[in-house]
Amino acid sequence: MNDQTWLTQLELTLTQEHETQTARLTQLTADTGDPAEAHTNAALIVATRQSLEQITGALRRLAAGNYGSCEKCGTTIARERLEILPHARFCVPCQQKQTG
Known part of the structure; x- marks a missing residue:
């Protein structure tokens, strides 16, 4: 698709x-x-x-x-992440930094 x-x-x-x-x-x-x-x-x-x-x-x-753009760093959030978590605002590295 x-x-x-x-x-x-x-x-x-x-x-x-x-x-x-x-x-x-x-x-x-x-x-x-x-x-x-x-x-x-x-x-x-x-x-x-x-x-x-x-x-x-x-x-x-x-x-x-x-x-699909990370609100922290601006990189593209992986489509696989968005398919699982459509409301994701951050890429995985930025999310990990945020949740510590």
């Missing part, structure tokens, strides 16, 4: 995942009145919001034309 076809498919996949996560967040934030459920949902809400932020960032980078 050529790069442009892959990027187009990735954008579609990320857009669908964004819609799924948005619907999930809406469901999680609905107040059921059950305090036990609210406590459990709090962690799920945080995780869902983080996922939405990552997806939104990837979609922004796609739209801006800088998707």
Whole structure:
């Protein structure tokens, strides 16, 4: 698959995942009145919001034309890494430096 076809498919996949996560967040934030459920949902809400932020960032980078470039050093992030972690913002060496 050529790069442009892959990027187009990735954008579609990320857009669908964004819609799924948005619907999930809406469901999680609905107040059921059950305090036990609210406590459990709090962690799920945080995780869902983080996922939405990552997806939104990837979609922004796609739209801006800088998707796949490391935000630290500017080198190209390996396609294999992006296939596994589509929201990756850093190449492996920079990610390792960041997480220490």
